Amino acid sequence: MIPSRRDREERRFRAALMALILLTQFLIVVMGGRGGGGELEDAGSLPPPADYNIFSRLSSLEGEIQQSVDPPQIVNYSAHALPLNIYTPHNIPSNFMNNYEVADQELSLPKLKEPLIIEEVKKNPRANYTTLLDWVLPQPLSEGSLNFGVMTYQEGYVNWKLGSLIPRLVFTDSDLSRWVYIDTDNDSSTGDSAGRDIRVRLGVTQASVEINPPTILPPTPPSLSFEGFTITLEVEALGTPNPSPLEVYVVKAISYSGKNYLWCLGAGADHPPSRLIMSVRAERVVARFERGSFSGFSLSNLSSAQFSFIDVVGPYSISYWSQDGLSSFSPHIALLKVEDLRIVGYSHLTGTLTPSLGYSSVPPSGNLSLDFPSLTSPINELVWRAGEEGSGEFPTRLDLAYREEDSASLYAVAKVTDLPPSLHIKVDRHSTGGKNVTELTYHGSHTVGRLAFHEEILSPTGELSVTTMLIKELPLTLHLSTTGGEFYSYNATFPVNASLGIVGGMLEGVMGKISERFGRIGRVLRSLPRSVATLPEEKGWLEAECEGGLGEIFYASGELKYLTTSSSSYLSIYQANEDAYPTLSIRLKNVQKGELNFSSGFKVALTLLKRQKVDLAGIIPGGETLLMVDSAPGEMTILQDPEGERLFLGLSERVEEVHLLGRSEEVSIEMIIEGLMGEAEIINLKDTFWVSFGTHVENFQAYMTNSATFIPRFYPISNFLSIHQRGISGEISIKLQRVSFFRFVRGTAPIIEIRSEGAGDLLIELEEAINSLSLRGAFRPLPEYLNMTLPSNLTGVEIPLPSLYGGDFTGIAEGLLSLTGIADSLLNLTYNALDSMVERLGAIGQNMSLSWRVGSDQSTDLVLHVQRLGSAPFKPASWTHGLWIYQSGKGRESSLDMKIFLMGLPSEGSLSFSFEEETLVFDLDFEGYSPAMPWLLVRTLGFQDRDITIYMNDIKSGINMDVKAEITTNMSIGGRIVAHMEAHVSTLEGEPVDLGEVLARLRKLGEEPSLREIYMPALPADFSFRGRMERDIDVNYSSSQYLEFLYIKLSKSLKGRWSQIYGIFHDLPLSFSARIVSNPLVSLRHTLTLQGFPTFSLATSGRDIDLYINYDGKGLGQRGRYQLFVENAGDTETYYHGSMYVLKSEGIEYFTLEMENIPYIEGFTINSLIFSARDVKSLALDSSMLPGGLPVIYLKKLEVRNVKAVLDFSLKVRGKDMSPRGSFYVYRVSSSGFTRTLSLQSGPLEINLEGYRSATIIPAPIVMMWQEAVSGVVS
Known part of the structure; x- marks a missing residue:
């Protein structure tokens, strides 16, 4: 391939470059x-x-901080606020006998003379060579009459005569002409020409007889109804009788429920009456025919064999009538139990009527009517009437005695001065919630001046139980509701004794039923006073209300000794030893309404017509206690819920003083509440104990000690709290004025909370001698609201609440005495608290906080000094406007000196400071803040090997300030570092305002020392900063004002070499966020040169x-x-x-x-x-x-x-x-x-x-x- 021209030029350039x-x-x-x-x-x-001159400004700020250490103004003020040794000893009374005494139950009531018939029958005299028992036991005479005995007593002479009555169904008065004539004084010169002084007869009458035909539904046989069946005792004087006092008794033998009894009816008078009639009347007696026995029926040939049983129907009455005036009259009714021709038990009811003041004789007649539909139902009405209708009013004095002698011995005596001419008692018996309830309504024609009752019961084992009751000025109307008393089951029918004939059978049945019923009535009425003592175990109640109010009522029940106090009214419990029966005594004066209720917890409610002193007192084997309410108002309630979590005292008006004295084997306690109005409440829930008052009380004082060495202390200042201990022995003294609320919350963050009106200064002194720990502090003045969070290790001790109910009335005494348990628990609590504080001095600042509220026109100063001299080196902390702590060592070896001085606390605010292993939290919330000094310093040294400094200056007056800071630091490699700070500052009107410089510094000592620091030249009105450094670094910032700079520094020493990261944010906009992401991972796909560089991002509201x-x-x-x-x-x-x-x-x-x-x-x-x-x-x-x-x-x-x-x-x-x-x-x-x-x-x-x-x-x-x-x- 032939290279392009450009490629050839590039190669030439590279070759030239290499050559070069x-x-x-x-x-x-x-x-x-x-x-x-x-x-x-x-x-x-x-x-x-x-560095924008930051480090020089920091240096200048350090100089300013040094000037805030021990300034003379603060040192002198602290010395004045925490004076030394200004207290005087406060001795809790060790003998309460100045306030009460133990007395015998007695009402100066003479024991009424027992009816002479009882003594004479027990002597078993012989008459006609035949024992009295043989003489009067049921045996028809040849002419079919029924025997009865007559006994008289006059001038020491006792005479017996045998009488009889003819058992005929239809008779006239002439048929009852079997008079018994008696020479009562054994003097032939008195009486009639034969020397006989009186004549006596016993008779039976009825108003009418009705035939009741049989019924089909339900099927019932025919019956006879004898209306107005009456047993009558008549006594007439003969000639010129002996004028000396005379007693006359008739004795009739009856057989009832398979047992033999002697039934006795008697009368006593100041002289033989011209004519006296006593009668016992039943409204109706019903005889039911046996099936098939009605054929051939006629009244002329009626046989008792034709009847199966007899039913006696009320109402019933006992009445008397005297032809001439008597200055004294005594009715008697008795029942004697006979076995093997000897008396094995008896009961009797004896009364004595005497003229009221201004009268010369008792009423000429009287009728006591008892209304119950049948003998199977309880009494529902009792009516007394003295004199005939239209004959005028005859108030009278009544002495009444009741006695039983059987396996146990019982004697009861009552005295009424004066018995109204007429009274009406209506009784309703019913069952509610499984409890027998008695409703009693009383109405009298006149006020009863005095009603006294005294009863003594000697058990078969020799224990004596005594009940006493006294009522003065019983008004015209009284309503009583109680669960006391018994519901008796009455068997109204019984088989007819055919040998006695129909009239004899009816006579025996009526006598037996009336005797049983009056005996039961006595027991029922007698059980009402005694039933009060059984209310706790039965979870019953007693409510009473009287129109116009009672002048006075006194009640005592238990053993002979009872507890009486010097107050007008009281409730007391006395128990001499563990084996003794507790004695309950109650005295109330001028009371209109009262309630004693154990059905759901415990409740005492009183409505008093006059202010008076009311006491609750108790002496039991565990100790003694006395609660005194001075000048109790119209309405007063003491209430405790069934769970024992709430104890309530309610008052309708202000009480000048409530005073508690208590002493157990371990603890003595005294509490004083002055100026209590409305209510007082103690609540003890699972994790909360609090005391609250309806309004602010004038003065609350409490003194507690469990050692003769530690005497409570009194300080001559408005409010104080003193705790001095050596181990669990110690004293607690408290005085708070104008206080309304105290709360202690147990749990992971225990809290003490106090609400008051901020009256006067509060001085606090705590000292634990064994651990050489002391705390002295002052609030000047005490804030309206004080809330303090304590270390979490103070949760182990519970504060008990008095339990005022239990199996018997001893529970009230034990409950009152358990108030000393509060003292004992508080002493143990403070010991645990102080001991735990010593144990964890390395974390004394863990979860500590204060919050308060003071009046808008006043400010509060806080001065606090905590010191502990351990084996570790000690260095005194400095006074500053803020907090200073010096600590060395840990746990029980540690030494500590902590001083807090805050002058001009805001009207409302909170200050919390908590520190855990890696997290520091600071929260300051002030409202209405006008500090006396414009700077604040928080300094801790040696604190868990950490030094902390927080400093603020140029704090304005009249501001609301909320500052929060939280720093979490784990300076290990890969550890987590988080800083969060917020601030909101404004004037009282809500306008934003900036404060001065802020410096926060945390220094960790030890093998790997470290330092964290935040510095700001000003604190904007609204400010938020969040920073996080873990693997990456995140910063978020917002502010209401432009800030010159923010300086943050984190540093750490590793093997003698300091590594650090610090940042300066300058010309801060209103908001920005920054993020630095570390890149520790290495990729083999790329060269290592630039790997590991952190990436960075910045987003800002400005440029x-x-x-x-x-x-x-x-x-x-x-x-x-x-x-x-x-x-x-x-x-x-x-x-x-x-x-x-x-x-x-x-x-x-x-x-x-x-x-x-x-x-x-x-x-x-x-x-x-x-x-x-x-x-x-x-x-x-x-x-x-x-x-x-x-x-x-x-x-x-x-x-x-x-x-x-x-x-x-x-x-x-x-x-x-x-x-x-x-x-x-x-x-x-x-x-x-x-x-x-x-x-x-x-x-x-x-x-x-x-x-x-x-x-x-x-x-x-x-x-x-x-x-x-x-x-x-x-x-």
Whole structure:
């Protein structure tokens, strides 16, 4: 093939070029290697890397920071804010007996005389040579009468007579003419002509008899109804009887439920009455016929064998009537149980009526009516009426006694002063939610001045249980609802005793049922007071409301001893020892409404008519406690939920003082709340404990100790918190004024939160003696809102909540006493907190934060000093406006000194500072900030082998400032480095405002020290910077104002050699983003010369930004050192196109790229490679390899002005340095392509490419070897 003309010219040019190269090499050798290839064209001055006076400004700023260390103003202020030893000891009362005492249950109630019949029957006297029991036991006389006994007592004489009544169904008054005549005083001169003083008879009457025909649905046999069935006891005086007091009893034997009883009805009077009638009446008695026995029925031949059972139907009544006035009248009813002709048990109900003040006699008549539809149903109505209708009002005094003697002994006495002339009690018994509920409504015609009740029960094992109740000024109306009391099952029917006849059977049935029913009524009414003590275990309730209010009510139930306080009203629990039964006592005055409820948790609610002092007191084997509410208002509620998570105190009006005293075997506690209004609430959830008040209380104080060595402290200032401990022994003292809320959140980020009105200063003193740890701080004044996040290791101790309900009322005492558990837990909590703080002093700043709110017209100063003297060297921290920490060592060996001083805290703000292994987070949010000093310094030294400095100056007054910074640094090769900073600053009106200089510096000590630094000449009103360096580097920036510069530096020492990258962004636009992508991978398809260069991209909102980056990558996972300087740049990027390294830009006024100490292959290193140019738009670098591994560098696509390139490299062959400078051929092609030049340069390569579109740089190894040889010969 014949070459073309162009090919022939190219070959000739190449041949000439090779000849020229050989000739040049020869001349260089001959001339001794001197000469530099001639003069270079002037490419313009190449300025050194620009620092824009930043380093001198940094130096000046360092001097300013030094002046902020221990300034006299701050040192003096801190000494005044944290005074030493200004406290006085506060002794918690060790003996509460000044406030209460243990007393016996007694009401000065005389024990009523037991009915004489009881004693006489127990004596078993003989009459007619027949025992009384034989005499009165059921045995019909020959004429078919029924026997009963009559006993009288007068002036010490007891007389017995036998009486009988005729068991006839239809009778007239003449049929009941079997009077029993008795000489009551054994004196024939008194009474009638025969010496008989009285006559007595027992009779049965009925108003009418009705025949009830049988029914088909449901099928029932016929029956007889005896309406108004009445048992009557009549007593009449004969002649001129002895005027001394007289007692008369009738005794009737009955058989009931297969057992024998003696039924007794009696009366006592101050003199033998002219005529006295006592009656027991049933509304109806129904006798049912046996099936088939109704045929041939007539009243004249009626037989008891015709009947199967008898049913007794109410209402029932007991009444009396006296013909003349009595100054004293005592009714009696008794039931004695008989086995083997001896008394084995008995019960009786005895009453005594005496005239009220201003009256000379008791009412001439009285009727007590009990309404229940049948004996199978409970009582639903009780009506008392004294005197006949229209006869006037007769209030009277009543003494009542009830006694049971069986396997257990019971005695109860009641006194009413005065019993109204009429009263009505309506009772509704029903079941709700599985509980028996009693609804009682009382209405009286007059106010009851005093009602007293006392009961004693002696168990078969000898335990004494006592119940006492006193009510004063019982109003006209009272409503009571309670789950107390029992629902009894009544069997109203019983088989007829055919041997007694129909009337005898009915008489026996009515006597038995009335006796049983009145005995049960006594038990039911008696069980109501005692039922209060069983409310906790039954989860029941008691509600009472009275129109006009009670003057006073006192209640006690338990053992004989009870706890009484000096207050007007109280609830107390007393338990002498573990084996003793707890005694509950309640005293309330001027109460209109009350509720005691255990159905769902615990609730006490009171409505008081007058302010009064109310106490809750308890003495149990575990300790004693007393809660006093001074001047309790109209409505007061204490409430606790079933889960024991919420304890609530509600008040309708302001209370001057709530005072708690508690002492257990381990802890003493005292709490004082002054000026409480609305409500107080304690809540203890799984991870939160808080105390809140409805409004701000005037004063809250708490003193706790578990050691006689540590006495609580009182400081003469408005607010204080004092904690002093040695191990788990210690004291806690708290005083807060105008406080409304306290919260402690357990969990991964424990929080303490306080809300107040910011009244006065707050002084904090914490000290742990074993670990030599102390904390002293002051808020001046206390902010309205204080929120502090604590280290996460403080979550192990829970704060218990008092549990005011349990199996019995001891639960209330234990609950009140468990308030000392709060003290014990707080002491353990603070011990754990302080001990954990010592254990983790190396991370004391991990997750610490403060937030607050103060009044708009005031500012708060914060002064805090934390010190710990460990075995590690100690160095005191300095006072500054900000934070200063010095620490050495780790854990329990560490020493620490931390000082915080912030003068003029904003009206609302938060400050958080957290540091983990690789991440630093700083968050500052201030609103309404007018600092007393225009600068802020945060400095930590030795902190986990790290020194941190954050400094800001020229902080304006009257601003809102939000600054956030987060830096994550892993300085190992390939590690991740992230920097994020945001700021928003404005005036109070929302107008943007710039602040002064900002410097943030983090220095890591140790085997591989490192340094991170950010410096800004000003903080724009709105600013955002995000930087990330991992394998690549990303920077995103935006600002509301143009910023002069931004300086960033990262450096690290590796084996004694510091490697670093720092950048300066100058004349920053409003926004830009920059990205540097490392290229550590090597491709064998291309030469190695230009591989590994990082690529760079810049996107900016303007074209004035200057950028300087100094990148020493050896310690950061890169090769060599790189330096980039860009002046007045627009959008710019560099990238690889194959093996070509390309730069494209909208325009760069000046550009320089310098690379140093870049090893490519063994024996060949580029010592220095510099490219610089002006007005850069396009630039490309490429390379190839000569034999022997030497690179050829190509410069292409040059759209630049004043381009300059400097290259210096070294070559070693077999370990020998062949040339310290090197020689190069430079081949250039002009912009037109017509001019081509070749030059040889020795030493560092410097070329000017002005007017050229490309250039080729070829190393000349032969020249370098010749130079080396000649140099050796000459030397």
